[in-house]
Amino acid sequence: MTTTRWNGAHRLLRAARARGIDICFANPGTTELTLVSALDDVPGIRPVLGLFEGVCTGAADGYARVSGKPALTLLHLGPGLANGLANLHNARRARSPVVNVVGDHATWHLSFDAPLTSDIDSFAKPVSKAVIYLRDPASLPAQLQEVFDVASGPNGGVVTVIAPTDVMDADVPEEEGSEQRAAPSSPAGLSGKGVVPDGDIDAVQAALAHQRPVILLLGADALTERGQRAAARVAGALPGRLLMESYPAIVSLGGDLPRLERLAYFPQDVLRQLGDATVVLVGAKAPVSYFGYEGQPSALVPSDRIIVLSRPDQDSVAALEALVARMEAPTPVVAPQAAPAVPPVADGGPLSPAAVVDDLIDRLPEGAIISLEGSTLGGPFLQRAYRARKHQVMTNTGGAIGQGLPCAIGAALAAPDTRVVSLQSDGSAQYTVQSLWTFARERLPVTVIIAANHRYAILQTELTRADTAIDGEVTGRLTRLDNPQVDWTALARGYGVPAVRVATRQELQEALDRGLDEDGPFLIQVDLP
Structure with a gap:
């Protein structure tokens, strides 16, 4: 040879x-x-x-x-x-x-x-x-x-x-x-994942017969379309509620998919959201507090109220479908969301995060991918995502900021015929602002929407929750980004990305119409209070 x-x-x-x-x-x-x-x-x-x-x-x-x-x-x-x-x-x-x-x-x-x-x-x-x-x-x-x-x-x-x-x-x-x-292996996904034993599925079915209320918390491959549809059948037969983990790697939302609640962020909100329900983990980990807060539990659901159907490394879709078969759960009728009608351009009017998200959802194309980083636009978007045409969302799984713009690069190269939208806060965008250059060089179809409130909003929220003033000499200097204010349109143009700055609904809607149809990248700086 x-x-x-x-x-x-x-x-x-x-x-x-x-x-x-x-x-x-x-x-x-x-x-x-x-x-x-x-x-x-x-x-x-x-x-x-x-x-x-x-x-x-x-x-x-x-x-x-x-x-x-x-x-x-x-x-x-x-x-x-x-x-x-x-x-x-x-x-x-x-x-x-x-x-x-x-x-x-x-x-x-x-x-x-x-x-x-x-x-x-x-x-x-x-x-x-x-x-x-x-x-x-x-x-x-x-x-x-x-x-x-x-x-x-x-x-x-x-x-x-x-x-x-x-x-x-x-x-x-x-x-x-x-x-x-050395033949290529199958892409990471459902094929070859650990199989949930039949006995474990039988035990879950038996346990659920005596539990009310019930929440199915979905993660990993349970957040695929197949996984969601099977989970909806289980939830409908119990009945129960469907939640997705707070920060999924990638999740399909909108269109005719089941409406998913997002697991809340702050521990008090999680405790209220879950109440006294039994939580069935389907490819998700048990809910824990993002940080340790004095007087708040780190584990947010007692172990006696947790049932594990599948771990993140197991085939959650197969487990759900096997549970559906055992329960003889009917297929729920989920009416597809009608394609949002694009409203007429509004005159004037201040912008809010909810308004930005509403105008985006009205225009979001079928099959789009959202790279989401930051709470300013991220929270409102995930609350409303069910109204949009079917799309996928990537979130910041590990909490290390500076992920949103680079993840959009990878998404655009993995799905070159798909519009990618980067919903991005201005503070975290500075960590990997060089991404704009790669957007321009590769001519990637990415629409970047920068929520420019010129502050570290999450830190100010945490300070407020701790009854600490956010306008003190030190707290103000370490949480405000307004002296000087960053001109994102100038930065974008310097990296070769066309950009506009908007402060009203009319300007925003016009910018979205242009940015979602641009042949290549486009940045919209949204001035928010």
Whole structure:
């Protein structure tokens, strides 16, 4: 059998391509140049440059959520990885399949402790399902098999690959046709997830016969269309209520789908929302307080009021459908929402978050994807999303801000014929503002709506809840962003994205009509009180 000489970088990329990976979000440096060069030689992997590593890791997360396939990142040493950690934390919480390639010094150079030498392994472990150091050329085939088996599995996650330059530079013989033998795995999703045993489903059915009221809390694959429809049948037969977890990785909403309540954010609100109901966990974790508040419980539902149908790593859809069959639950009639009629342009009138969301929902195209970050527009949107045409929503799964804009990049590249809308607060947008440049460079169909209230609204809300003034000398300086106010339209134009600033309903509606039809990205700065 004939062989061809390839270096380690070629071998890594060819193995990725053979497993169905077709994109690499990169911010490389000197130690990654062999991999950069190899991207020219390995067709089928699209390189996308991000100006900041957090843009790359967030984009890989968004791509994986929408496509179900792993995405590559390419980062520069430990400091580059450190710049991307926040969005890798979110990707881990979303259980997104990401192969995070981090270059390292040549193995023979590490002992000299050059300025950029760091403990990459320790940086990577908290956000990675596996960290694999490519030891030497001889071990490369087996180690790459492990990398892509973990990342491409049905419950894949972030896999960090530490790639020393000498291993990437080294010749690695590869048998012709090896890519064909390493067939691409199925995208992460329903296929191959852990099966809920029949006995567990029987036990849930028996328990539910004696429980009222009941809430089904949906997460993971239970939030797919199939999962929701099966859950609605169970809820209708009990009867019970349907809730979705507070921050789902991706959820289908609107159209003829069941109306889902969102699990509240603050613990007091959760306690009121759930009352004394028994909570059935379907691909979701038990509700806990987002932060520890003195005098408030961390676990928001007592263990004796929790029934587990499926864990996030199990096939919740199959479990729900099996429960439906046991209960002989009828299919509920869900009237599809009529396509919202676009109202006439209103004259004047101040803007509010609810008004912004209402005007967006009236115009949101079928199949759109929302990348949502920030409570200013996020809360109102999720309350009203059932009224919109069918769409998908990605939320900030791990709470590390700076996710919304990069996730929109990944979503737009995963679904190039789909309009993506980034609902974004102005404070968190500053963490990954460089995303605007990638929007422009790749001509991505993303409409960015910036809620510009020039403050950290969530911090002011928390201070108010703690009976602390928000206009004190220190609290004011650390929560207000109005001196100077950021001109988002100027920033966007500087990055190559057309933009407008609106302060009235009329201006907003005109901007939405333009922005949702733009051939490429568009930013709307919405001035809010």
